Amino acid sequence: MILVLDTATRHPVVALAENTGRVVAERQWTSQHRHGEELLGRIDELLGEVGSGRREMTGVIVGTGPGSFTGLRIGLASAKTIAYTLGVPLVGVSTTRALVLAAGGDDADGVERTVWLPAGAADRYAHRFRMAAGLPEEIKPPQLTVAPPAQGELAGEEIDGLSAALATLGTRALAAGQRDDPSELVPAYVALPRGVARAAAEMAWSPDLR
Numbered sequence: 001m002i003l004v005l006d007t008a009t010r011h012p013v014v015a016l017a018e019n020t021g022r023v024v025a026e027r028q029w030t031s032q033h034r035h036g037e038e039l040l041g042r043i044d045e046l047l048g049e050v051g052s053g054r055r056e057m058t059g060v061i062v063g064t065g066p067g068s069f070t071g072l073r074i075g076l077a078s079a080k081t082i083a084y085t086l087g088v089p090l091v092g093v094s095t096t097r098a099l100v101l102a103a104g105g106d107d108a109d110g111v112e113r114t115v116w117l118p119a120g121a122a123d124r125y126a127h128r129f130r131m132a133a134g135l136p137e138e139i140k141p142p143q144l145t146v147a148p149p150a151q152g153e154l155a156g157e158e159i160d161g162l163s164a165a166l167a168t169l170g171t172r173a174l175a176a177g178q179r180d181d182p183s184e185l186v187p188a189y190v191a192l193p194r195g196v197a198r199a200a201a202e203m204a205w206s207p208d209l210r
Contacts, residue, residue, distance in 0.1 A: 001052050002059040002174075003082065004167050007031075007039065007075030008067025008095040008187075009117070014042045015163035016050055019058070021171040025049050026163045031071070039078055059088050061170030063095040065188040066117060066125050066142060072187035080182035089179045093169045094188075096127040100136040101168065102161035107134050119144060135169070142188070 004015040004023070015026035025046045031038060047053060062079035065072050076092075083090035096115045105113070111131045119125040126145050129136035 001047075001050065001057055002061060002167070002171065003043065003057050003079075004061045004163055004170060005039070005043070005075055005079060006063030006095055006098070006162065006166055007071040008063050008065040009071070010068075011162075012039065012042075012071065012075070013163045013166070014039065014046060015167060016046050016052070017061075017163075017167035017171065019171055019174070021164075021168045023164050023167050028163070039074060054082070055086065057082070057086055057088055059083075059170075059174055060090045061166055061174075062090065062092055062185075063098060063166055064092040064185070065095050066119075066127070067095055067187070067189070069189050072189060076185065076187050080185065084182050089174060090182055090185065091170050091173045091178055092180050092185045093166050093173070094127075094138075096142075097129060097136050097138070098162055098165040098169055099159055100129050102159045102165035104161070107131050109133065112139065 001016045001024070002019060004013070004017050004026075006013050010031055011028055012031050013026060013028045015023045017023045027042045027046060029038070029042070043054075060079050060083040062075060064076070079090060082088075096117070099115045100113050103113070103115075109132055112128060113131070113136065114126050114128045117125045117127075123144050125142060127138070127142050128140035130139045131137075
């Protein structure tokens with residue numbers, strides 16, 4: 001089993017997938033900022049459901065955001081700890097890229113899609129992709145905007161199929177030999193807390209995207 005998890009949004013997901021990318025069990029819930037209290041329990045629920053144990057995990061796929069500061073810290077720390085402890089490969093996947101894939105729709109080559117996530121009370125985070133061979137590829141760096149999503153663009157966080165999309169992207173990366181070093185894999189935060197934001201210029205690993 002390959003563990004799949006994403007805590008970038010208020011609707012975290014955990015799943016177990018085969019190395020083909022097929023999801024065999026999953027959980028998605030509304031966290032209410034309680035990622036730390038719930039994440040490991042949800043993972044244990046899934047393992048019990050499929051009659052497996054943590055020692056039988058063969059890899060870890062984790063969503064790297066952009067997303068909330070607290071949620072991403074908990075998700076990345078958990079994924080890194082599990083991968084390091086078990087000695088299994090770890091690969092990070094862009095949450096926004098997975099959201100575009102999960103949303104489905106027209107996947108013809110050249111079709112462009114933008115996914116939007118909240119970044120504070122009024123701001124929004126926009127990430128633009130172009131479909132290529134059925135998969136979204138980034139065409140525009142992340143940017144902050146106050147403009148509302150245009151018709152047909154992806155707004156919101158709760159999209160069915162996120163775990164399957166993460167599994168698809170992650171297992172393809174693993175099959176291609178991609179591995180992320182737990183000590184170097186970093187998340188993309190949409191905004192940093194006060195205090196941390198003041199030091200952001202010296203913290204290239206955690207940019208404030210506002």
